[in-house]
Amino acid sequence: xxxxxxxxxxxxxxxxxxxxxxxxxxxxxxxxxxxxxxxxxxxxxxxxxxxxxxxxxxxxxxxxxxxxxxxxxxxxxxxxxxxxxxxxxxxxxxxxxxxxxxxxxxxxxxxxxxxxxxxxxxxxxxxxxxxxxxxxxxxxxxxxxxxxxxxxxxxxxxxxxxxxxxxxxxxxxxxxxxxxxxxxxxxxxxxxxxxxxxxxxxxxxxxxxxxxxxxxxxxxxxxxxxxxxxxxxxxxxxxxxxxxxxxxxxxxxxxxxxxxxxxxxxxxxxxxxxxxxxxxxxxxxxxxxxxxxxxxxxxxxxxxxxxxxxxxx
Amino acid sequence: xxxxxxxxxxxxxxxxxxxxxxxxxxxxxxxxxxxxxxxxxxxxxxxxxxxxxxxxxxxxxxxxxxxxxxxxxxxxxxxxxxxxxxxxxxxxxxxxxxxxxxxxxxxxxxxxxxxxxxxxxxxxxxxxxxxxxxxxxxxxxxxxxxxxxxxxxxxxxxxxxxxxxxxxxxxxxxxxxxxxxxxxxxxxxxxxxxxxxxxxxxxxxxxxxxxxxxxxxxxxxxxxxxxxxxxxxxxxxxxxxxxxxxxxxxxxxxxxxxxxxxxxxxxxxxxxxxxxxxxxxxxxxxxxxxxxxxxxxx
Numbered sequence: 001x002x003x004x005x006x007x008x009x010x011x012x013x014x015x016x017x018x019x020x021x022x023x024x025x026x027x028x029x030x031x032x033x034x035x036x037x038x039x040x041x042x043x044x045x046x047x048x049x050x051x052x053x054x055x056x057x058x059x060x061x062x063x064x065x066x067x068x069x070x071x072x073x074x075x076x077x078x079x080x081x082x083x084x085x086x087x088x089x090x091x092x093x094x095x096x097x098x099x100x101x102x103x104x105x106x107x108x109x110x111x112x113x114x115x116x117x118x119x120x121x122x123x124x125x126x127x128x129x130x131x132x133x134x135x136x137x138x139x140x141x142x143x144x145x146x147x148x149x150x151x152x153x154x155x156x157x158x159x160x161x162x163x164x165x166x167x168x169x170x171x172x173x174x175x176x177x178x179x180x181x182x183x184x185x186x187x188x189x190x191x192x193x194x195x196x197x198x199x200x201x202x203x204x205x206x207x208x209x210x211x212x213x214x215x216x217x218x219x220x221x222x223x224x225x226x227x228x229x230x231x232x233x234x235x236x237x238x239x240x241x242x243x244x245x246x247x248x249x250x251x252x253x254x255x256x257x258x259x260x261x262x263x264x265x266x267x268x269x270x271x272x273x274x275x276x277x278x279x280x281x282x283x284x285x286x287x288x289x290x291x292x293x294x295x296x297x298x299x300x301x302x303x304x305x306x307x308x309x310x311x312x313x
Numbered sequence: 314x315x316x317x318x319x320x321x322x323x324x325x326x327x328x329x330x331x332x333x334x335x336x337x338x339x340x341x342x343x344x345x346x347x348x349x350x351x352x353x354x355x356x357x358x359x360x361x362x363x364x365x366x367x368x369x370x371x372x373x374x375x376x377x378x379x380x381x382x383x384x385x386x387x388x389x390x391x392x393x394x395x396x397x398x399x400x401x402x403x404x405x406x407x408x409x410x411x412x413x414x415x416x417x418x419x420x421x422x423x424x425x426x427x428x429x430x431x432x433x434x435x436x437x438x439x440x441x442x443x444x445x446x447x448x449x450x451x452x453x454x455x456x457x458x459x460x461x462x463x464x465x466x467x468x469x470x471x472x473x474x475x476x477x478x479x480x481x482x483x484x485x486x487x488x489x490x491x492x493x494x495x496x497x498x499x500x501x502x503x504x505x506x507x508x509x510x511x512x513x514x515x516x517x518x519x520x521x522x523x524x525x526x527x528x529x530x531x532x533x534x535x536x537x538x539x540x541x542x543x544x545x546x547x548x549x550x551x552x553x554x555x556x557x558x559x560x561x562x563x564x565x566x567x568x569x570x571x572x573x574x575x576x577x578x579x580x581x582x583x584x585x586x587x588x589x590x591x592x593x594x595x596x597x598x599x600x601x602x603x604x605x606x607x608x609x610x611x
Contacts, residue, residue: 053413055416101596104599105595105599107412107413108348108412108413108416108555109551109595109599109600111413111416112547112551112595113592113595115544115547116548116551116588116591116592116595117588117592119544119548119584119587119588120585120588120589120592122584123582123583123584123585123586123587123588123589124585126584127581127582127583127584127585128581238544239540242420245417246417246420249417279428279431279432279436280428280431280432281428282424282425282427282428283424283425283427283428283429285421285424286420286421286422286423286424286425286428287421287425289417289420289421289424290403290418290421293407293410293414293417293418293421294406294407297414
């Protein structure tokens with residue numbers, strides 16, 4: 001069974017990679033960004049399963065992107081794997097400090113406090129002339145061990161990295177959510193005090209989950225920076241973080257693939273909405289969000305589960 | 314000394330502006346437990362409504378002093394219409410959901426209203442500086458202040474006093490406090506909570522729109538002002554403690570004064586200081602300075 005799942009995952013990866021080669025450039029780029037964002041939302045999914053909604057994942061998204069930009073610029077490296085690893089490490093370190101404080105908070109206070117931290121970073125970046133202030137700066141295209149597809153198919157490398165990263169993270173997360181630590185999240189959401197009575201530290205559970213979520217958001221930000229070739233402080237602005245919560249809600253938290261579906265749908269919706277009516281695309285997004293809250297409170301993924309249930313019964 | 318006075322005055326002016334926005338936001342949260350992101354849109358609607366109506370009014374050749382009433386009317390009307398639409402049309406069907414879900418519902422309302430504003434007023438900036446310049450400026454301790462800004466402090470203080478008086482000395486205010494403390498019991502005792510919700514939301518929306526209309530003469534009104542303001546208002550109410558009018562006042566003073574100190578002493582830290590103070594307060598007082606205690610869930 002396990003080898004079968006592994007085979008299926010490998011097949012899906014190859015299929016997705018091939019798809020990127022076939023699709024037009026703009027769609028490949030859209031998918032790359034969607035995959036990068038789905039990494040951030042996967043982190044949010046872990047937190048949401050534990051009952052915490054962070055309105056500040058933009059903090060780590062931005063840290064990841066700026067790690068790539070700054071390290072690439074000042075240490076003159078284009079090694080994609082190294083830069084992605086660096087983004088994850090720095091995000092983890094920052095989360096290890098902030099998490100100590102944040103994990104004492106719940107509900108709306110957790111949401112607001114996490115937002116405050118991302119706004120602090122935004123406030124710092126927008127005034128730091130060395131990093132281009134509000135304009136941000138450009139990032140050099142990535143290289144994989146000194147190699148790049150080059151020319152027209154250059155963006156394919158970032159796409160490939162995104163596909164592989166999402167596949168690896170999804171399969172690791174799938175296992176994690178079925179481990180005792182993974183299930184502990186749902187227990188905390190249902191009743192914290194009972195979890196404490198069972199002899200498990202709620203603080204430690206949430207702290208670990210917060211750090212994992214941050215590392216993934218950092219990775220997502222790094223891939224976005226490599227794919228887009230440009231970074232700016234808006235990545236830490238509260239609307240970016242709001243977007244991640246939006247995507248998480250859209251996909252649902254039922255399965256690790258839900259954020260990927262949600263992010264792809266979101267990016268497609270936004271692109272088409274802004275093409276069809278440039279002045280009212282936000283309104284279309286808002287209406288979509290309301291429709292999901294009203295009719296699909298468990299996200300688009302719950303549609304699939306409904307179909308599955310209908311078949312078995 | 315001059316610097317100190319300048320810092321103090323700028324801080325007070327900024328704080329009085331913040332207070333009018335934050336008071337509406339915190340009132341709505343206190344009564345309805347909804348952290349209303351669409352409050353930024355109420356602000357923007359007040360600003361757009363005020364600026365465009367003042368423009369129309371002055372184009373008709375009427376005296377400039379009348380424009381203050383036009384501003385006020387625009388704010389109250391704009392707040393009334395949008396407040397009623399959002400509460401009756403949208404929030405009513407969402408009551409009873411989780412607080413965090415309600416944030417997202419109002420976030421959707423913010424996204425929709427942002428575009429509605431663009432559809433009504435377009436994307437060009439509006440200016441209505443006449444009410445601002447009519448009052449002139451005053452020299453004080455070697456510094457020059459606009460009378461309009463000083464009037465803003467007075468108006469804001471009056472609004473604060475009216476809210477406090479209304480909540481503590483009228484029948485309606487006392488009923489509202491009962492709803493704040495225990496919604497279910499108040500409802501069992503015959504208070505019409507649904508109508509209370511509608512009224513509170515409309516009053517809150519009017520306060521948001523009023524803040525916008527009062528600011529309109531001093532700024533250029535353009536798209537995106539609502540999104541900027543709501544995040545500031547969040548900082549203010551979270552510092553003061555969600556749901557507390559006194560907290561909103563204290564939060565507005567803290568944010569206003571620390572921002573003006575930053576602007577004068579370390580201009581690069583303007584935004585950083587606001588959220589830095591917010592994080593600092595939350596680190597020591599998790600529920601804000603004037604918090605309403607909540608029960609532990611077992």
